[in-house]
Amino acid sequence: MGIPNLTSRKSMDGKRDKNKEITLWIEQYSEPLLNRAFYLLSDREEATDMVQEVFLAAHLAYDNFQSDCEPLTWLHSILRRKVADFYRHKYRGQVQTISLDHFFDESGSWIDQNVSSRWNDDTLTREEEFRDIFDNCINQLPMKWKLLVKLYYLQEQKSSDICQEFGLTKTNLWKILQRSRLQLRECLETNWFESL
Amino acid sequence: MKKIISHIIHLLIMPCSKATLMMERKQQKELSPLCNLQLMVHLRVCKLCAAYYRKLSVLEKLLRAKENKNEKTIFQSDDIQRFKDDLKRKMQE
Secondary structure, three states: OHHHHHHHHHHHHHHHHHHHHHHHHHHHHHHHHHHHHHHHHOOHHHHHHHHHHHHHHHHHOHHHOOOOOOHHHHHHHHHHHHHHHHHHHHOOOOOOOOOOOOOEOOOOOEOOHHHHOOOOOOOHHHOHHHHHHHHHHHHOOOHHHHHHHHHHHHOOOOHHHHHHHHOOOHHHHHHHHHHHHHHHHHHHHHHOHHHO | OHHHHHHHHHHHOOOHHHHHHHHHHHHOOOOOHHHHHHHHHHHHHOHHHHHHHHHHHHHHHHHHHHOOOOOOOOOOHHHHHHHHHHHHHHHHO
């Protein structure tokens, strides 16, 4: 009879620590997680809800947390899974039709001949103004591609992981990246390079 | 003559719409040697794709450089404080 008592006391201690720890995490990591969630979702309310869910999930799964792991890294991975769930749920059943009609004619040749112009890219990464334009171009991508492009570059994630988490085939992901980059090229061309 | 060769290659080997997809696969190192060869031949004769290919590597560099630096602070410290307080209250329930 003494054993169940012991375990229950132990788990109560564990619970107290857990609550303390989670409270500390909320204090320390809310800001970076909120910013990351907003960056990915482009919506304040959705970002706030999602980070709340991240902490609730972390609370539930606390026992799986290995203390040698950086808490923020762990929380980020929960956030990424939540974002993937959100994405799959939102676009479930939607066929990913990716039209390239805007860029290529029926024979598959370029429509916009400006593709051949030269980019002077020496100072790009340094200029504040360029960064804003670049951010805008990324944000003009349709939501369901933008999110993947951002995630793809954010954590140097392997494409196979992204495909698995988001329920996409590799070909689908390539096509999404192809389509997104065609649009980014065009956007930068018109908004930056041609106006230099 | 050059124009005719270019035309044949676009028709027989692959159109630009497909070549740009091959570029994505190449970037992710998921292009078979045969496809790679096709892409290289295409790039040799197609000026537009060759130019686009150069631009892609600029884009790739820009996107890689952006990593983690682009999270603007949308939330004010008041918002964040409120978020923390709400959540802590919820957790205690």
